[in-house]
Structures are given as C-alpha cells and as structure tokens.
Amino acid sequence: MLLFCFRQDLRLHDQPALCLATDMARERGAALLPVVVRAPDGEQTPWGFARVGLHRRRFLADTLEDLRPQLTGRGSGLLEAKGDPVTVLLALAAATGADTLVVEAIDAPEEQAAVDALRAGGLTVHTVWQSNLLHPDDLPWAPEAVPEVFTAFRQGVERAAVPVRPTLPAPDELPPWPLHVPRPAPAVEMGKGLRPDPRSAFPYAEPHCRGGETAALAHLRRYLARGLPHHYKATRNGLMGLDYSSKWSPWLATGALSPRTAIEAMRAFEAEQGASESSYWLWFELLWRDHFRFMHRRFxxxxxxxxxxxxxPEHRAVRHDAAAFxxxxxxxxxxxxxxxxxxxLAATGYLSNRMRQVVASHLVHELACDWRAGAAWFESQLVDFDVYSNQGNWAYIAGRGTDPxxxxxxxxxxxxxxxxPDGAYRRLWAGA
Ligand SMILES: Cc1cc2nc3c(=O)[nH]c(=O)nc-3n(C[C@H](O)[C@H](O)[C@H](O)COP(=O)(O)OP(=O)(O)OC[C@H]3O[C@@H](n4cnc5c(N)ncnc54)[C@H](O)[C@@H]3O)c2cc1C
Known part of the structure; x- marks a missing residue:
C-alpha cells in the first residue's frame, strides 16, 4: 500500500505528484491512502505566537472541505490528522502496512528534515518538485548556477524561451481506498466562527474567495473574463478592494491553483484578446515567485x-526589540x-504587496527588529503564506537575500x- 501526503498542493488538476502515486499504486495493484497532516492547534513559533493563525486555519479548512468530496467522488478519500508530520506518517505506515510515500518536494529546511526523518524511519519516500511555473530541468542553468539577481534570471529564461510544460488533467478515478482503513469523519476546524471583515481586500469567507480548487478555478476564469489582466500593471500597487491585483496568491500558496494552469489560461486570454504590457506583467510576477523557489533550491x-x-560583518548579529515588535x-x-x-493584516489575513514592503521595511530598518520575527508573523497571519516567497521577500528587504x-x-x-494620497486607506483601518 502507498501513502500520498498532500502538502502545499491541495488540488487534483495539474498534480504530478498525485499522478506518480496513482501510477505506482496501479502498477503494484495496490491501494492508495491520501493523507493530509496539519499543524497541531497550539503550535507556537519561537517568537511566542501561534504558528498558524486563525485566518490561515480557516482558509485551509475551506480548502480541505473542497478537496474531500473531490477525492471521494473519484473512489478515494482523505485521511486528516494533526500533529508532527513525521510522527503521524510513520505511525500510519506502521498501522496500515504502507512502505512507500509520495509527496511534493519542498526545498525548505523543516520540510526537507521531515523527508530525511521519514526515510530514516524506514519509508521509501518519492518527492516530486512541482510548485513552479518552470521545470528545473528546462532551465539553461544547473541548480547551483541559477542567477541570484532576478533580472538576470528573467532575461535568461526569456532568451532561452524556457517553455511552461503543459498541465495535467485531474484524474477521473483514483486507486482504491485501502479496505482495512476506516473512512474518517471530517475534522472540526478552528476559525470557522470568524466573521468576515467587510473592508477586506481578499474576503475569503465569501464564496467567491473561499479556499479550494473550485473557487480558485472560478476566480481565475472570472478574472480573465472581466479583462482585468489588461489593467493589472496600472493597478497592482493599489491598497484597497479585490481587483487591484490578481489575488491568485492564496490559492497558489495552498496549491489549490497550479501556476501552470494560471499561465495556460493567461496565454489563451492573450490569444483571444491580445497581449499587452500589462498582461505580460503577470508572467513577470510569477517569474519572481519561481525565482524565490530556485533560490531556495540553490541556497x-x-x-x-x-x-x-x-x-x-554587521549582519552577523541581529538586534531585536521585543516591545517594538x-x-x-x-x-x-x-x-x-x-x-x-x-x-x-491582523483583521483579514491579507495585505497588498505594496503594504507588505512598507511594513517589512519599517520593522527591519526603522524599528531595528529581527527580520525573521517579521517573517514568522507573516507566516502566522497570511492566508497566502508561502515559505519561498515569504522568506525570499523578507530576506530581500532586509538586505540578507538576493537584492543586488x-x-x-x-x-x-x-x-x-x-x-x-487622500488618506483613504489610513482612514479605513484607523479605528481597527
Ligand atoms: C515581505 C513580503 C512577504 C511576502 N510573503 C508572501 C507569501 O508568504 N506568499 C506569497 O504568495 N507572496 C508573498 N509576498 C509576495 C507578494 O506580496 C504576494 O504574492 C502578492 O501580494 C499576492 O497578491 P496577488 O496574488 O494579488 O499578487 P499579484 O500582484 O496579482 O501577482 C500575481 C502573482 O505573482 C506572484 N508575485 C507577485 N509579487 C511577488 C513577489 N514580490 N514575490 C513572489 N511572488 C510574487 C504571486 O504568486 C502572485 O499571486 C510577499 C512580499 C513581501 C514584500
């Protein structure tokens, strides 16, 4: 029997890791047990606050609510657990007799350490690198030579005309759920009672912004149908409302939306309505996302x-003022x-890119606080938390990353x- 553990890839469309697990199970005539392991409710960061705040919990709960019936409808299901992923998965393997696990690769220290520990615990683990737009094997550089400077990376990618590989369809059917494993009741999730803030730029409690693949694909279709890519470059530094930027990030971060699916849809949009500098800029921004991923692979x-x-030398010691933080x-x-x-951020779990830059810069350069504490606070709060983009952007602003x-x-x-200029944004949040 095989285990498939969802990580930040909570979808069925364009899911190479799930396809691999499916193929392996079929070849062996074996059952496949899809699993998701969530952080325990009380888990704290070293900085003294919850690692996964209520907004993120709620968005993730909605994502799973969407995923569950899709798996069941394809002859499978979803086993949900909370705790340390290594402990949970090794216990599950021992209880079910599974010897093989398939997961997406995440090149960040904790996720890599988990895979090492699972292998040391006796599981055969197959990892699949799949959260990028561009496949690492298609780049004109070896992993250790991917340019540190974004512009050099982008120009190299465009010069070499690196392709975006075609997306994979969602499977019609999945290998059978193991007969000896009882089908679990869905978990009750914290954060369900959160009331939506009407001022939110990403009102995730509303159906059109809800977590999960269904809302992600509907949002993508709507965004294109309204012609918004043609205005993106002019509006992307906005601070209020849903439409100033794409708002793809919460779904990209949870994996409910594949970046290749987003670009495939964009290319179809451009073929139909014409490409513009503005629609190009969405590709440009998604390359930033890819670049941070490749930097994690490299460094x-x-x-x-x-x-x-x-x-x-002055960066070796980091100051931190806990009260200012x-x-x-x-x-x-x-x-x-x-x-x-x-x-x-605290009221909604979302913040525009412009404001992320402003508040991060203020913490690091004016309040003399440890940039990693800021990154941890974003990790706790953001519904679109993504380890690569978060760590990469924080390090960049703090002068500890890839900013030339x-x-x-x-x-x-x-x-x-x-x-x-008219203070509308400051007034909107003044009494919060
Ligand atoms: C300090 C800091 C922390 C950040 N933390 C995260 C994070 O945890 N998760 C996250 O997804 N993004 C993060 N970002 C990047 C960026 O702010 C968000 O991706 C963006 O605001 C999401 O909104 P959107 O989808 O409407 O973006 P759009 O402006 O519509 O951009 C389209 C897509 O391009 C990508 N993108 C855009 N800007 C960036 C960028 N600067 N870096 C990487 N990718 C980008 C995103 O995938 C985004 O969804 C961070 C930025 C800063 C300055």
Missing part, C-alpha cells in the same frame, strides 16, 4: 540564517500607514503620499 538553509546570504504586530507603532497595514542593492528601505511618508 537552502542559508536563507534562514540571521545573516541570510549576506557576508557583511509587539507594537508593530498590533498596529501601534505611531506611524499611520504602517499601523493601517498591520491592522489590515543590498536591501530595500522604504520612506513611509513618501509611500503614503504616492499610494494613499
């Missing part, structure tokens, strides 16, 4: 050190734009004048 744990990739998290720094952003200029310091007053 691994180094991106998680206090000094990140920096070799500047607390004020930042709760939106009480006294800097109106930063406070508005931090309140929006050695970090980004945003002038908050200038940002407010440019992006919130």
């Amino acid at each position: 691994g744990r180094a991106l998680f050190r206090a000094r990140g990739l920096s070799d500047r 607390e004020r930042w998290c709760t939106g009480r720094t006294g800097q109106a734009l930063v406070d508005a952003g931090m309140r929006e 200029r050695g970090g980004r310091r945003f002038d908050v007053e200038h940002q407010a004048r440019t992006h919130d």
Whole structure:
C-alpha cells in the first residue's frame, strides 16, 4: 500500500505528484491512502505566537472541505490528522502496512528534515518538485548556477524561451481506498466562527474567495473574463478592494491553483484578446515567485540564517526589540500607514504587496527588529503564506537575500503620499 501526503498542493488538476502515486499504486495493484497532516492547534513559533493563525486555519479548512468530496467522488478519500508530520506518517505506515510515500518536494529546511526523518524511519519516500511555473530541468542553468539577481534570471529564461510544460488533467478515478482503513469523519476546524471583515481586500469567507480548487478555478476564469489582466500593471500597487491585483496568491500558496494552469489560461486570454504590457506583467510576477523557489533550491538553509546570504560583518548579529515588535504586530507603532497595514493584516489575513514592503521595511530598518520575527508573523497571519516567497521577500528587504542593492528601505511618508494620497486607506483601518 502507498501513502500520498498532500502538502502545499491541495488540488487534483495539474498534480504530478498525485499522478506518480496513482501510477505506482496501479502498477503494484495496490491501494492508495491520501493523507493530509496539519499543524497541531497550539503550535507556537519561537517568537511566542501561534504558528498558524486563525485566518490561515480557516482558509485551509475551506480548502480541505473542497478537496474531500473531490477525492471521494473519484473512489478515494482523505485521511486528516494533526500533529508532527513525521510522527503521524510513520505511525500510519506502521498501522496500515504502507512502505512507500509520495509527496511534493519542498526545498525548505523543516520540510526537507521531515523527508530525511521519514526515510530514516524506514519509508521509501518519492518527492516530486512541482510548485513552479518552470521545470528545473528546462532551465539553461544547473541548480547551483541559477542567477541570484532576478533580472538576470528573467532575461535568461526569456532568451532561452524556457517553455511552461503543459498541465495535467485531474484524474477521473483514483486507486482504491485501502479496505482495512476506516473512512474518517471530517475534522472540526478552528476559525470557522470568524466573521468576515467587510473592508477586506481578499474576503475569503465569501464564496467567491473561499479556499479550494473550485473557487480558485472560478476566480481565475472570472478574472480573465472581466479583462482585468489588461489593467493589472496600472493597478497592482493599489491598497484597497479585490481587483487591484490578481489575488491568485492564496490559492497558489495552498496549491489549490497550479501556476501552470494560471499561465495556460493567461496565454489563451492573450490569444483571444491580445497581449499587452500589462498582461505580460503577470508572467513577470510569477517569474519572481519561481525565482524565490530556485533560490531556495540553490541556497537552502542559508536563507534562514540571521545573516541570510549576506557576508557583511554587521549582519552577523541581529538586534531585536521585543516591545517594538509587539507594537508593530498590533498596529501601534505611531506611524499611520504602517499601523493601517498591520491592522489590515491582523483583521483579514491579507495585505497588498505594496503594504507588505512598507511594513517589512519599517520593522527591519526603522524599528531595528529581527527580520525573521517579521517573517514568522507573516507566516502566522497570511492566508497566502508561502515559505519561498515569504522568506525570499523578507530576506530581500532586509538586505540578507538576493537584492543586488543590498536591501530595500522604504520612506513611509513618501509611500503614503504616492499610494494613499487622500488618506483613504489610513482612514479605513484607523479605528481597527
Ligand atoms: C515581505 C513580503 C512577504 C511576502 N510573503 C508572501 C507569501 O508568504 N506568499 C506569497 O504568495 N507572496 C508573498 N509576498 C509576495 C507578494 O506580496 C504576494 O504574492 C502578492 O501580494 C499576492 O497578491 P496577488 O496574488 O494579488 O499578487 P499579484 O500582484 O496579482 O501577482 C500575481 C502573482 O505573482 C506572484 N508575485 C507577485 N509579487 C511577488 C513577489 N514580490 N514575490 C513572489 N511572488 C510574487 C504571486 O504568486 C502572485 O499571486 C510577499 C512580499 C513581501 C514584500
């Protein structure tokens, strides 16, 4: 019998890892047990707050609610557990007699350590790298030579005309659920009682923004049908409302949407309605997402050190002001734009790219706090938390990543004048 463990790939369309598990099970005439292991409810970060906050829990719960019937409808099901993935999966393998596990590869330290521990525990583990737009084997560089500077990466990709591989259809049928494993009742999830905030730029409690593949694909269709890619470049630095940016990230981060599916749909849109500089910009941004993934493959744990990739002596020691950090998290720094952003994040689990840059820069460069604490707070709060994009962007802004200029310091007053000239955004979140 085989186990398939979902990670950040909670979908059936364009799912190479699930296809591999399916093929292997069929070849062996074996059953396949799909599993998902979630963080335990009380898990804390080293910084003293919940690792997975209520917004993320709720979005993930909705994602699983969507996935469950899709698996059942294809002759399978979903076993859901909470706890340490290694402990849970080894216990499950022992209880069911499974000797093989298929999972997507995640090149981040904790996820890699989990795979090592599962192998050490006796399981044969097959990992499949699949969360990128571009396949690593199609790049014109070896993994250790992928350019550190984004522009060089993008230009190299475009010069070599690196293809986006075609997407895989969702399977019509899955290998059978193992007869000796009882079908579990769905888990009761925390966060179900959260009331949607009407000010949210990504109202995930509403059906059109709900977690899961069904809403993801519907959102993608709607976004294109409304012609929004033609306006994306002009509006992408907006702060309020659903339409200023694509809002693909929560579904991409949970894996409910495959980036290749998004680009395939974009290419069809461009073939029908014409390409524009603006529609190109969505590709450009998805390349940023890919670049951070390839940087994790190249640099691994180094991106998680206090000094990140920096070799500047002053970056070896990181200062941290716990009281200032607390004020930042709760939106009480006294800097109106930063406070508005931090309140929006806490109230909704989402924040625009522009505001992420502003609040991250403020924490690192003005409040002299440890950038990794900021990254951990985002991990706890963001419904679109993605280890690669989060760690990569934080390190970039803190000057510990791949920024050729050695970090980004945003002038908050200038940002407010440019992006919130009439103060509407600050007023929206002032009383929160
Ligand atoms: C400090 C900081 C932390 C971040 N943490 C995350 C995170 O945990 N998860 C996450 O998905 N994004 C993260 N981002 C990147 C970016 O802010 C979000 O991807 C974007 O705001 C999501 O909204 P959207 O889908 O409407 O983006 P759009 O502007 O519509 O962009 C389309 C897609 O391109 C990708 N993209 C856009 N900007 C970036 C970027 N700067 N880096 C990587 N990919 C990008 C995303 O997949 C996004 O969905 C972070 C940025 C900063 C500055």
